[in-house]
Amino acid sequence: MRTDLIFIKDKAAEIIDDINSLDNIKKIGISQFIETSYNIQKNAEKLCLSARLLPLKSGFSKAKQEIEKTMIKETGICVGMLNQKWIKITLPALLPKKETGGVEYIRDSLNVALNEYMKKHERELMKEPVIMIFHHIYSSTHKGRRYRDHDNIEINAVADVVTLNFLTDDNPNYCQHFQYTTLGETDHTEIYLIPTTDFSEWVSEFYEYDMEKQEGK
Numbered sequence: 229m230r231t232d233l234i235f236i237k238d239k240a241a242e243i244i245d246d247i248n249s250l251d252n253i254k255k256i257g258i259s260q261f262i263e264t265s266y267n268i269q270k271n272a273e274k275l276c277l278s279a280r281l282l283p284l285k286s287g288f289s290k291a292k293q294e295i296e297k298t299m300i301k302e303t304g305i306c307v308g309m310l311n312q313k314w315i316k317i318t319l320p321a322l323l324p325k326k327e328t329g330g331v332e333y334i335r336d337s338l339n340v341a342l343n344e345y346m347k348k349h350e351r352e353l354m355k356e357p358v359i360m361i362f363h364h365i366y367s368s369t370h371k372g373r374r375y376r377d378h379d380n381i382e383i384n385a386v387a388d389v390v391t392l393n394f395l396t397d398d399n400p401n402y403c404q405h406f407q408y409t410t411l412g413e414t415d416h417t418e419i420y421l422i423p424t425t426d427f428s429e430w431v432s433e434f435y436e437y438d439m440e441k442q443e444g445k
Contacts (some may be wrong), residue, residue, distance in 0.1 A: 342393035365412035
């Protein structure tokens with residue numbers, strides 16, 4: 229356990245040092261600001277993953293359950309039904325770029341949240357073909373930001389977890405992906421599981437509405 233504590237302490241110290249160096253963006257320059265920001269994010273991911281495991285080493289019999297409760301509460305992942313018939317999952321952040329880190333943090337948190345939802349609602353796995361929709365929503369307070377190319381967004385790790393908890397198969401003949409991007413109040417990601425037979429209904433009721441709202445921004 230001492231080794232774990234040292235690792236956590238060192239990562240926390242690195243994060244604090246980097247945060248302090250960001251105080252004066254004019255002095256360090258934008259490129260250094262970006263590099264340091266990514267470094268903070270990378271170390272924060274490592275710190276979080278290590279901190280999650282720490283209570284397990286205490287010997288407390290209910291440590292795992294308490295950790296999972298905290299993960300669901302603090303990450304803010306919401307799982308529910310849209311129109312009382314379609315699964316909707318909300319992640320309070322944009323998905324990371326491929327190969328830039330952060331995937332483990334999201335994947336583990338999401339798996340715990342979906343597991344809990346399935347247990348609470350006693351749902352069976354979906355057997356009909358579905359379309360897994362990823363709605364990437366950028367905060368409208370940063371209108372100058374470039375949208376990420378959909379090909380560069382890490383959806384596979386998230387899709388695997390959703391499939392594991394809700395679907396019987398992720399074969400392309402059974403599960404297809406659809407992505408779109410809009411502006412909203414905050415950065416976040418919405419994921420929908422729509423049976424292929426309901427896709428046109430979802431498009432006319434929600435996608436077209438989102439696109440019309442986007443044109444007005």
